[in-house]
Amino acid sequence: xxxxxxxxxxxxxxxxKSTQSKSDSLQFGVNLxxxxxxxxxxxxxxxxxxxGLGTCIQNEGASYNNFPISCEVTARTIMAQMYENEPDKxxxxxxxxxxxxxxxxxxxxxxxxxxxxxxxxWNKPRNIEKYKIWASKNLTTHNQQTxxxxxxx
Numbered sequence: 001x002x003x004x005x006x007x008x009x010x011x012x013x014x015x016x017k018s019t020q021s022k023s024d025s026l027q028f029g030v031n032l033x034x035x036x037x038x039x040x041x042x043x044x045x046x047x048x049x050x051x052g053l054g055t056c057i058q059n060e061g062a063s064y065n066n067f068p069i070s071c072e073v074t075a076r077t078i079m080a081q082m083y084e085n086e087p088d089k090x091x092x093x094x095x096x097x098x099x100x101x102x103x104x105x106x107x108x109x110x111x112x113x114x115x116x117x118x119x120x121x122w123n124k125p126r127n128i129e130k131y132k133i134w135a136s137k138n139l140t141t142h143n144q145q146t147x148x149x150x151x152x153x
Contacts, residue, residue, distance in 0.1 A: 028054055030150035041091035043149060045079045050150040052078040058152055069122040072113045080104030096145050106134055116144040 028051060038046065056071035057064060081104070083089075083097040092098065103112045111131035114122055135142070 026058065026152040028150055029153050034149055035147050038147070038149075039091055039093055041086060041088075042094060042097065045082050045092075045097055046147045046149045048078045048082050049075045049146075050148045054150070054152045064151070066119060066121065069110065069113060069119070069125075072117055073110050076100060076113060077104060077109055080109070094145075096143070099139060099142050102138060103135075106138070108134060117146075 030047070035043070035046070053067075053071055053075035054064075056074055057067045060068055060071060062068065062071070079097065080101045083092070083101045084104075086092075089098070100112075103109055108127070108131045110125045111128050112135075114125050114128065115131065115135070
């Protein structure tokens, strides 16, 4: 599992526009005391999300308040793939990871991100109406979540 996460992060960094260090780079700070309700497995997912989103934002020269949709899509995809590769799904007491994984498996991560996290600069993705129909049947009680356990500062 650790090797898989490392591979995902390496692929993510390669896919960003620039992986060159900048003289004004910020440091990624982790706060393991945030969100005490999370299990260890859930905290790992949110760390993957936080690190992935933050790294993409830094590489894009963007900010946490205004960044490309691709950053959020990649960060949520990392979460879904981490969940997919966790052999003990009972380690997740919250249904969020399972529901996000179902979105990922259905091929609607970009539509999900746009629907729940839309920034005015983001373009409406294709198949948004197909996503809405799918979501109305498969995410009937879904509560969108964003939990940072670390940020670039």
